[in-house]
Amino acid sequence: MQSPVKNMDLAQVGERAERARAAQAAWLRYTLTQRVRAVRGLWQFLQRDRARLIEVIREETGKPVAEVEAMEVDAAGLILRHFTRRVHRLLQDQAASMPWLLLNKRAYVRYVPRGVIGLVTPWNMPFLIPFGDMVPALLAGNAVLLKPSEWTTRTALYLEDRVRASGLFPDGLVQVIVGDGALGAEVVRNSDMVLFTGSTATGRKVAEAAASRLVPCVLELGGKHTMVVAKDAALERAVKAAVWGRFANSGQICVGVERVLVHEDVYPEFCARIEEQVRALRPGPAGAYEQDLGRLIYPHQLPVIEAHLADARERGARVVGGEVDRPGQRVSPALVFDAKPEMKVMTEETFGPVLAVMPVRRVEEALVLANAGRQGLAASVWTTDLERGAEWASLIEAGLVSVNDVLIHYAACSLPFGGVKDSGLGRRHGDQGLRMFCQEQSVVIHEWPSNTPDLWWFPYSRLKSRLLSLLARFS
Numbered sequence: 416m417q418s419p420v421k422n423m424d425l426a427q428v429g430e431r432a433e434r435a436r437a438a439q440a441a442w443l444r445y446t447l448t449q450r451v452r453a454v455r456g457l458w459q460f461l462q463r464d465r466a467r468l469i470e471v472i473r474e475e476t477g478k479p480v481a482e483v484e485a486m487e488v489d490a491a492g493l494i495l496r497h498f499t500r501r502v503h504r505l506l507q508d509q510a511a512s513m514p515w516l517l518l519n520k521r522a523y524v525r526y527v528p529r530g531v532i533g534l535v536t537p538w539n540m541p542f543l544i545p546f547g548d549m550v551p552a553l554l555a556g557n558a559v560l561l562k563p564s565e566w567t568t569r570t571a572l573y574l575e576d577r578v579r580a581s582g583l584f585p586d587g588l589v590q591v592i593v594g595d596g597a598l599g600a601e602v603v604r605n606s607d608m609v610l611f612t613g614s615t616a617t618g619r620k621v622a623e624a625a626a627s628r629l630v631p632c633v634l635e636l637g638g639k640h641t642m643v644v645a646k647d648a649a650l651e652r653a654v655k656a657a658v659w660g661r662f663a664n665s666g667q668i669c670v671g672v673e674r675v676l677v678h679e680d681v682y683p684e685f686c687a688r689i690e691e692q693v694r695a696l697r698p699g700p701a702g703a704y705e706q707d708l709g710r711l712i713y714p715h716q717l718p719v720i721e722a723h724l725a726d727a728r729e730r731g732a733r734v735v736g737g738e739v740d741r742p743g744q745r746v747s748p749a750l751v752f753d754a755k756p757e758m759k760v761m762t763e764e765t766f767g768p769v770l771a772v773m774p775v776r777r778v779e780e781a782l783v784l785a786n787a788g789r790q791g792l793a794a795s796v797w798t799t800d801l802e803r804g805a806e807w808a809s810l811i812e813a814g815l816v817s818v819n820d821v822l823i824h825y826a827a828c829s830l831p832f833g834g835v836k837d838s839g840l841g842r843r844h845g846d847q848g849l850r851m852f853c854q855e856q857s858v859v860i861h862e863w864p865s866n867t868p869d870l871w872w873f874p875y876s877r878l879k880s881r882l883l884s885l886l887a888r889f890s
């Protein structure tokens with residue numbers, strides 16, 4: 416079994432933050448075009464040794480190579496292309512309109528970098544999440560302190576090393592903080608903004624710490640994707656989506672499908688087909704493109720998965736799969752048929768290769784169940800009636816919804832990505848996913864006449880008040 420890294424000294428975080436601030440002062444002098452060139456150059460530099468990058472991630476996580484390529488590396492490229500294309504339009508000064516009364520003044524908004532951005536990230540996507548959040552933070556003119564999970568630090572250190580070796584950035588602009596949650600808390604104490612990705616419980620602590628310093632924080636937290644399958648759904652696609660949406664990344668995806676609520680008319684067929692599909696998933700050979708399943712990245716997730724499966728069995732569900740290989744840190748894909756709303760697999764985030772399936776009499780019943788919990792990250796509805804599908808989707812309390820699709824929002828990065836309720840606060844990606852890394856500075860310039868006081872300044876008089884009221888009414 417792997418072990419976590421050793422902690423850096425807490426004092427080193429403050430020193431690194433100082434270095435990051437100095438680097439950011441130099442980075443600030445780069446024009447937007449120069450920043451874009453540097454970030455694109457880094458991507459090309461990484462691509463030149465793509466095989467090594469893939470191997471570093473694969474070794475650390477045990478993921479299938481096809482998943483490392485598509486979900487970690489190529490998806491990161493989509494994010495980079497999105498932001499580098501949009502950055503000029505989004506971060507150049509934006510002219511603001513003025514009321515007629517103020518026509519002799521000009522106004523605009525400037526986007527000023529915040530300084531040092533703390534990125535605190537989980538273990539499930541050790542390259543995609545840090546890189547995908549680092550790119551807009553840098554393009555916006557900031558430095559980055561990255562605190563990866565103590566279980567996936569090697570990938571982050573490789574990224575830090577590549578940033579340095581590329582020679583494209585001021586020294587110290589991107590630094591990795593090595594260690595556990597105490598180090599994460601120290602990063603929050605030393606940052607001007609925090610983008611946190613992880614569990615809801617830790618997210619709350621980060622939010623409290625950020626609030627006490629009055630620095631903004633964006634929280635991307637856990638989810639419980641509910642898939643609602645109507646009786647007119649295209650069943651083959653729905654079954655395949657449920658299998659991929661749950662067992663991709665071996666179930667360790669925040670937007671991964673955790674429970675499927677299937678109309679009772681198609682439930683038996685859905686169950687038969689999904690069992691067949693899951694049996695066909697291949698655990699190896701490791702390193703080959705023909706591998707579908709990896710291992711658990713975080714060993715302490717195993718007891719959570721076991722507890723959820725035991726609870727489901729005790730409460731009368733039929734469980735298929737779920738065999739545990741402790742030394743190999745693996746759980747075979749598990750299907751929990753005839754799940755009940757009160758089971759852990761239906762209420763708590765499992766974050767592993769376990770899929771709960773439950774029949775419902777009506778779609779409306781499924782929508783009520785989907786909204787019952789505190790999670791609100793992702794959900795999907797499955798029907799061939801696209802209009803009704805869009806309507807059902809609009810009734811679900813989640814930040815990310817889809818009709819006949821799963822796990823697609825992260826790659827469609829012009830869309831804001833994030834959750835509601837206990838699944839998060841704020842959004843990454845989309846236009847605000849770049850602008851949030853800046854302070855908005857509102858600028859007003861008085862243009863003419865140059866030497867005349869404004870009407871509303873001292874001294875007041877009845878005539879001036881009347882005139883002002885009249886002008887304000889027509890503005």
Ligand code: NDP
Pocket residue numbers: 535536537538539562563564565566594595596597598599600601603612613614615616617618620621635636637638668669670764766792833834838839
């Ligand atoms: P955790 O909340 O345990 O940890 C996340 C990060 O926070 C880690 O780097 C961790 O360090 C660090 N940390 C721990 N305590 C503190 C603290 N007090 N202050 C600051 N940082 C701290 O989450 P996991 O790593 O277990 O990740 C899994 C969770 O992430 C799941 O719930 C999943 O749904 C969610 N997630 C959400 C995504 C989204 O976009 N909404 C995307 C991906 C995952 P260390 O690990 O070293 O202890």
